[in-house]
Amino acid sequence: MDVNxxxxxxxxxxxxxxxxxxxxxxxxxIFYTVSSFSYKYL
Incomplete structure (x- = not known):
């Protein structure tokens, strides 16, 4: 095999x-941000 x-x-x-x-x-x-937003506003 070639080393390169x-x-x-x-x-x-x-x-x-x-x-x-x-x-x-x-x-x-992204998943954490979406889940935290949905946890706050739902």
Whole structure:
């Protein structure tokens, strides 16, 4: 295996994991905001 290819794959996997973490955190934040608003106004 080429070392450069392994490094590129590792970088892509790391970037996807970071992107998934950011997406799940923002989805959780949106869900928390909506649930708190509905809890206040219902």
């Amino acid at each position: 290819l392994i490094h590129n794959l590792f970088f892509i996997i790391q970037f996807k994991l970071l992107y998934n973490i950011k997406a799940s955190v923002s989805l959780y934040f």
